[in-house]
Amino acid sequence: MPNKKDVSTAVVHRLARYYRCLLDMKNRGVGRVSSKILAEVMGLTASQIRQDLNCFGGFGQQGYGYNVDNLIHEIAVILNLDKGHTAVVVGAGNLGHALLNNFNFARAGVRVAGAFDTDPKLIGTVVGGVTIRAIGELEPFVQSYRPDIAVLTLPRIHAVPVAELLCQAGIRGFWNFTSADLSLPSITVPVENVHFSESLMTLSYRL
Amino acid sequence: MPNKKDVSTAVVHRLARYYRCLLDMKNRGVGRVSSKILAEVMGLTASQIRQDLNCFGGFGQQGYGYNVDNLIHEIAVILNLDKGHTAVVVGAGNLGHALLNNFNFARAGVRVAGAFDTDPKLIGTVVGGVTIRAIGELEPFVQSYRPDIAVLTLPRIHAVPVAELLCQAGIRGFWNFTSADLSLPSITVPVENVHFSESLMTLSYRL
Numbered sequence: 001m002p003n004k005k006d007v008s009t010a011v012v013h014r015l016a017r018y019y020r021c022l023l024d025m026k027n028r029g030v031g032r033v034s035s036k037i038l039a040e041v042m043g044l045t046a047s048q049i050r051q052d053l054n055c056f057g058g059f060g061q062q063g064y065g066y067n068v069d070n071l072i073h074e075i076a077v078i079l080n081l082d083k084g085h086t087a088v089v090v091g092a093g094n095l096g097h098a099l100l101n102n103f104n105f106a107r108a109g110v111r112v113a114g115a116f117d118t119d120p121k122l123i124g125t126v127v128g129g130v131t132i133r134a135i136g137e138l139e140p141f142v143q144s145y146r147p148d149i150a151v152l153t154l155p156r157i158h159a160v161p162v163a164e165l166l167c168q169a170g171i172r173g174f175w176n177f178t179s180a181d182l183s184l185p186s187i188t189v190p191v192e193n194v195h196f197s198e199s200l201m202t203l204s205y206r207l
Numbered sequence: 208m209p210n211k212k213d214v215s216t217a218v219v220h221r222l223a224r225y226y227r228c229l230l231d232m233k234n235r236g237v238g239r240v241s242s243k244i245l246a247e248v249m250g251l252t253a254s255q256i257r258q259d260l261n262c263f264g265g266f267g268q269q270g271y272g273y274n275v276d277n278l279i280h281e282i283a284v285i286l287n288l289d290k291g292h293t294a295v296v297v298g299a300g301n302l303g304h305a306l307l308n309n310f311n312f313a314r315a316g317v318r319v320a321g322a323f324d325t326d327p328k329l330i331g332t333v334v335g336g337v338t339i340r341a342i343g344e345l346e347p348f349v350q351s352y353r354p355d356i357a358v359l360t361l362p363r364i365h366a367v368p369v370a371e372l373l374c375q376a377g378i379r380g381f382w383n384f385t386s387a388d389l390s391l392p393s394i395t396v397p398v399e400n401v402h403f404s405e406s407l408m409t410l411s412y413r414l
Binding site: 019020078079093098103107148149198199202 | 219413
């Protein structure tokens, strides 16, 4: 397997897409799949798929294709989905609620360890099985329980100071739903930004 | 300018990223930018950027770089952001609320013409300046006002029948936040899926 730094972001994004498609196939009872079929489902070419999976040693056999279960397992290992990552949700407004209630964190191998908000009406309520705590408890919580990921669903204006505090407290990465730019010297861990607008602009192009 | 079909999805995604970065630069008072600087900001190579923009004829001048305002305008035209697209938000639960209250539709050139839900407690309330209407009004609304885009923020189980109904009523594209698969023969317009899990898995890889 190559060094992680050698793999482009585009390949990692496609691995995540393969993973999702393969889970859907598994749920439909599909046991093995050719690169040709996987290519059709994903709107890619078969050679692109073979090339991507070869980055990591390749897992297919000529004339057989890929064993769906094996490939799911191998991609999960590559993407660290088997590491038992934990997350805190910072901001339990509408977006935080939507994620806590409806997003399948477990499918990405992540367990939500806590959620935090400033609103006294929310504190103490349970959303998606997680109790909302006061924002003042966030820093000691992170120091004690060492969650890996902070999901930033708080108002944009608070994103930078809260992210800096969490970095100091030992968080390992940010899943950033705010439009705040966290590419700062004080933010020393990976940030994955969710940019809704890029997705809408892509649709606009295709209309 | 090449035929739209000739441009890969990856290039369109990057154009949307260029657009966002350039707007941020403009807001910081930057008037022109070299492909080298744009590359650094975006984590790409300068030659990648020149190649992408050359797909559409290129807009830079050697030794000067790109005029930020011009490039914003040209990308907006390519992405159809200047077409005055309108949208309806279908489902005004937590996610619909979050988008109506916080997402900058205007930045993507889109105006929200209406929002719809089944919950009697929500119908008639105003969220982000948009009145929530009963779901029963959706079909006649689409037939009368001809919005371009349906934002699907309703429960997953309702996504397919509602999308089929909207296709019949004349909608031109779907921005799909549900995890429902809309790649069906009955869905005859473009679908842009928002897959949160792929983004979280990418972060997991980088931890």
